[in-house]
Amino acid sequence: MPFIPHTEQDVQKMLDVIGVESIDQLFDEIPAHLRAKSLDAVPEGLNEMAMMRRMSERAALDAGAKCYLGAGAYEHHIPAAVWDIATRGEFMTAYTPYQAEASQGTLQLIYEYQSMMCALTGLPVSNASLYDGASGLAEAVLMAIRGNRKSKSRRVLMAASVHPLYRKATDSIVGNQGIAVDTVALDTQTLTVDQCQLAQYEGEDYAALVIAQPNFFGTIEEVNALTDWAHAQGMLVIAVVNPTSLAILTPPGEWGEQGADIAVGEGQPLGIPMASGGPYFGFICCTDKLVRQMPGRIIGRTVDLEGKVGYTLTLQAREQHIRRSKATSNICTNQGLAVTAATIYMSLLGHEGLARVARASHGNTCKLRERVARLEGVSLAPQAHCFHEFVMHVDGEAEAVLANMAEHNVLGGLALGEYYPELGQAILVCATETKIAADLEEYERVLRQALAQTGGNG
């Protein structure tokens, strides 16, 4: 019996002690006609060897391509030590640190994680993480609605240059509470927030403005001006940021005159594999003023009864198990294991290592952008400055060009037509530090060929 240790003698002894004839008798409070029949649609079990063979074959089907997709999930080198340590049973098979004395490992690690996220974002408070960047943004919007006491409108402004899938997730999560999310239009030339559009919102009641740096297209936004504008309107500022970029870009806590109020984003670039989209983790940081609006777990430093430093869950009265229907959120868990990996990753890289990852990714993206600019049938979007993604327009069908590239095992980017039809045949391309010169050369060659074969070179 897989993972059940009972011998026949054990079972008999246990039944005798309980005083029943059979295991089935233990279910006699369940009406007989409700009992489940055989689970026919479930196949027979496999042993580990047979299972591994099947899974290896399936995993191989998905392997082998070079990846230039970004759009919220990024390929970075992950030091071997990161997951070797994170998957130690003591981290991987523990649960929420309810018994603080027997969970100091997890608790201290999360305190260190919170400290690192505060250092990166320039804000004083971090929680122990949320599910992912997109659902994290939804929580940030809910925080702003609760935290901006002057605003009564239950609506926020969201830049169209924020990740479209984040915007979708935010809509599905906050919409049920009657919260409206209005979109600030995109400047389709520069691929940034269209600042000419802002005037129409002046004097309107919005709880917050959401902006991304770099934005979905990899473009650098004028975050200082946007932050100051929003604060002048009585809005809070929610910054959606890439953690790798924060090694070189101004932290949200220092944007404009007062700094952003909430910073949120996807933690995946910090040592988490792309792995089909999860598990990742959402990080969220805020000002001291908003700490009681923070959803999820928070770890605090304290002392034990002998005065020795220790760590414990704190501010739990915000949470669902105490506040029930009045909790800040229904969230109970964090993404502890992913946070464990990210904390080890940030420790191994340090600020210098992370800055070099950011610079190398930025460098490769700039180089690839120069390369493809030379191709006939490709034109670049006039983005003033990119971090590690850029947008190119192709002659012909973007989807067809990408499909052709994929046949040659190059995943050339993301076609933007589904998300931004106004941009035409646009592709979002990402090159991180994992790419070498030969890769970029191959990309150029495969793209040129795809353009030729799909009739995209004029």
Add this chain to the structure above:
Amino acid sequence: MSNIPGELKYLSSHEWARLEEDGSTVTVGITDHAQDLLGDVVFVELPEVGAEIAAGEEAGVVESVKAASDIFSPVSGEVIAVNEELEDAPEMVNNEPYDDGWFFKVKISDADELNALLDAEAYSEVCEADDH
């Protein structure tokens, strides 16, 4: 047995109300019994000065490590003062619930509302029922 001053009025949700000498200001806090049930208070969220509140309405939250309770206003009127010292010293709610541990003051619109509140005797019955 907790301290239940005879001169105050009470809500069964454990707030006390004291009519000040000017005859129109009511000071509000939570009772000794309430702070005992909550344990060490770690945070108090207070209404904003200038806010209009109605009797029976939520006017704040008091938090301990293991619990959080809404504070209901016993009377209607305008909030004219809040106890800002609780921000740095929430333990005053435990130490002096009827003095330095007060929460907020209301300029009342209708003094009759006080008559509808519990007196000390009625409130002590509420506390006794709690203990069972």
Add this chain to the structure above:
Amino acid sequence: MLIFEKGAPGRLAHSQVPQTEHELDLPESVQRKRPPALPEVSELQAVRHFTNLSRKNFSIDTQFYPLGSCTMKYNPRGAHRAASLPGFLGRHPLAPASHSQGYLSCVYELQEILKEVTGMAGVSLCPMAGAQGEFAGVAMIKAYHEARNDFARTEIIVPEAAHGTNPATAVMCGYKVKEIPVKADGDVDLAALKEAVGPQTAGIMMTNPSTCGVFERQIEQISKTVHDAGGLLYYDGANLNAILGKVRPGDMGFDVLHMNLHKTFATPHGGGGPGSGPVAVGKRLLPYLPTPIVGKQDQDGQQRYHWLDDQALPESIGRLSAFMGNAGIILRAYVYAVLLGREGLHRVGEYSTLNANYMAKLMENAGFKLAYPGRRATHEFIVTLNKQAKELGVTAMDFAKRLLDYGYHAPTTYFPLLVPECFLIEPTETESIEELEGFVKAMKAIQKEAEDSAELVTGAPFTQPVRRLDDVKAARELDVAYQPASAS
């Protein structure tokens, strides 16, 4: 000591750092002025620091962990290994279907398996945790009513013994919460329910077996009462392990449910997550499932898998994450189901129930008071230490802390709220009889200590990295991030 305090300025794990000569093509105004205060340590320092931190944790791999309502069963290493194959780890979430057939086939098959074990018509694996599954489920209930132009349903009914997530979820979905009482035998007060339902009822959220550790015997009457009033039934799958393969939520009359793959399907809890909380629905709610889900097509005799997103499901409640939930957890759960197979899944409910009933009987025989003595235990049961608290001044918290000294993780304490001084004990099916007996023996020894030298219990733990912590100081003097000495 914190990792920050172990470093030295300028120290670097050199082999982890890429070389780059590229100049930043970015305006000064957006460049960071001071580097973030991250640790500056060697690779060995980091490895040693975090390895040593891990040793300050209790875990399933190292200790019996009978945390009620959390299903801390063995997490098969094989599932972890399979989900960590390079093809799965390297797959970008937006990779084209041509480079995703391996992953998509696993997702599709898990959807089918979960449909079968729950008796429902459709499954979405999107929700990233139980609480998000609850959110998705209640959002679907709302979408269903609103699609029928029924906007009068503003209330969700929740039994008072429910997990705190239930009322919190209902509020996140814009509903008011109506709590109904639970009777002394652990079943819902049916009369109160009948009183509570009406045209304002959107639905009821229930766990069965309930958080009281007993099977709700009136489930069919409850189902009829709520359905007759036009409401829907939500099944909180927190306790699905108790009935896996024995009774299916769909057959009990539930319209929608979530499962916790990190409980019932043995995926690791990871120190508090990641979990995964798929939702399953009956026919009525099929159009509202969160996206994306995976479909299958027969293409020239070959099975091809593809995504179904909001274009395919226009009435969907939408997306809950940037991509599709906790994919790696979904793979682990799939592998678990593959390893167990049909017969193995049937045994989960049986042996988890056997273990709980055996332990409950041993505890009762040892003189501990069961909260629901007349009832069968399910996969978990409740002991109340009210007598010890009153007579000896030794609380459930004290017993919990002393258990740590005996090498056992404490059960869930003080939940459900309606049983005073309680332990909610869930042994799971993967524990051996020796482990169960060892725990009861420890409880007996602690009881003796409580009677003879109570300070051993009230002062516990003595053997852990720290003694009891000052939670009041933690909350009053909030310190949630390290401040480097230079910054303060």
